[in-house]
Amino acid sequence: MINKTEIYILSGFLGSGKTSLLKNALKQEKENGRQIAVIMNELGKVSIDSDEVEEDTPLKELLNGCVCCTIQGQFETQLHSLLQENKLDAIYIETTGVAHPIEVLDACMSPLFANDVVVKCIVTTVDVHRWQDRGSLSIQLQKLLQEQIRHADVILLNKADTLSESAKAALLYEVQSINPQAACVFTSYSSIQLKLLTSAKLSEKQAHQQAHVEKQLHLKTFVYEFKNSVDLEKFEDWLRHTPDTIYRMKGYLRFTHSTDTYSFQYSYGMPLYMKELLKMPTNLVIIGENLRHEQLKKELTTLDQV
Numbered sequence: 001m002i003n004k005t006e007i008y009i010l011s012g013f014l015g016s017g018k019t020s021l022l023k024n025a026l027k028q029e030k031e032n033g034r035q036i037a038v039i040m041n042e043l044g045k046v047s048i049d050s051d052e053v054e055e056d057t058p059l060k061e062l063l064n065g066c067v068c069c070t071i072q073g074q075f076e077t078q079l080h081s082l083l084q085e086n087k088l089d090a091i092y093i094e095t096t097g098v099a100h101p102i103e104v105l106d107a108c109m110s111p112l113f114a115n116d117v118v119v120k121c122i123v124t125t126v127d128v129h130r131w132q133d134r135g136s137l138s139i140q141l142q143k144l145l146q147e148q149i150r151h152a153d154v155i156l157l158n159k160a161d162t163l164s165e166s167a168k169a170a171l172l173y174e175v176q177s178i179n180p181q182a183a184c185v186f187t188s189y190s191s192i193q194l195k196l197l198t199s200a201k202l203s204e205k206q207a208h209q210q211a212h213v214e215k216q217l218h219l220k221t222f223v224y225e226f227k228n229s230v231d232l233e234k235f236e237d238w239l240r241h242t243p244d245t246i247y248r249m250k251g252y253l254r255f256t257h258s259t260d261t262y263s264f265q266y267s268y269g270m271p272l273y274m275k276e277l278l279k280m281p282t283n284l285v286i287i288g289e290n291l292r293h294e295q296l297k298k299e300l301t302t303l304d305q306v
């Protein structure tokens with residue numbers, strides 16, 4: 001089997017330490033001899049942080065918009081071309097400080113290449129001082145900080161060197177009450193051992209262990225490749241019975257009633273089908289929490305019968 005390219009999503013509020021983390025990770029990846037590319041997304045027209053990436057690392061910049069809002073299509077194109085032009089072990093994506101992790105994950109899982117990549121983990125850096133003062137932020141930004149923590153697999157509580165032990169304990173308690181599953185570490189200048197990220201089979205392992213006890217799980221993705229055309233009615237019936245912890249589905253499908261390929265989008269319970277002019281790979285990408293991979297596979301295989 002061809003090795004999939006690992007994707008690491010670096011999330012976290014403005015100034016929380018994402019670029020420091022990226023620099024750190026790239027240095028260690030280089031020492032390990034792995035081939036890495038970087039996508040940097042910044043809101044401004046000019047990238048400042050891209051100078052931090054050495055010239056031999058393929059770099060794509062997405063400026064003047066946020067992956068998760070205005071430029072998702074552009075992001076997918078860039079990711080696709082990075083994957084086609086290079087043989088990569090991993091891609092690091094530094095998101096804007098205001099990106100929402102689910103939307104970024106969504107953008108990484110285009111049905112065009114979902115089978116060639118594996119999103120290893122979402123890492124969220126938290127500026128502990130900003131967190132302590134979060135009451136001064138707008139409600140929306142406070143909510144975003146929480147969401148960035150809630151959906152992370154690894155959380156770096158950064159700029160923690162000046163915190164007292166009791167302040168650390170209180171902080172850890174707060175963060176873990178939002179996200180009990182993530183690995184949480186206190187850091188200074190986002191300094192970590194790369195293993196914390198690369199061994200983040202973590203989320204899969206946790207998912208597996210916890211599937212038996214029905215605890216809340218992390219955000220997961222699942223890709224199914226259809227071999228055959230599908231009966232639309234049965235497909236819609238299946239959709240109606242999917243759990244509401246599935247936030248998003250997208251892909252390309254062929255139906256028994258037509259020779260065309262359809263693009264399929266599904267969010268907030270609403271399916272949308274559109275005729276595709278090109279022949280696309282019939283992948284279905286599913287994003288959600290508590291995804292039961294085996295169950296989904298079984299159900300989709302049943303639909304996928306001639």
Ligand SMILES: Nc1nc2c(ncn2[C@@H]2O[C@H](COP(=O)(O)OP(=O)(O)OP(=O)(O)O)[C@@H](O)[C@H]2O)c(=O)[nH]1
Nearest residue numbers: 013014015016017018019020097158159188189190
């Ligand atoms: N004192 C202190 N400063 C830090 C620490 N980590 C990062 N900084 C500084 O905080 C600033 C922001 O860090 P970055 O790594 O650029 O953070 P970022 O999340 O990439 O920032 P944006 O790209 O603006 O969203 C920089 O000036 C860093 O040098 C830390 O642990 N302690």
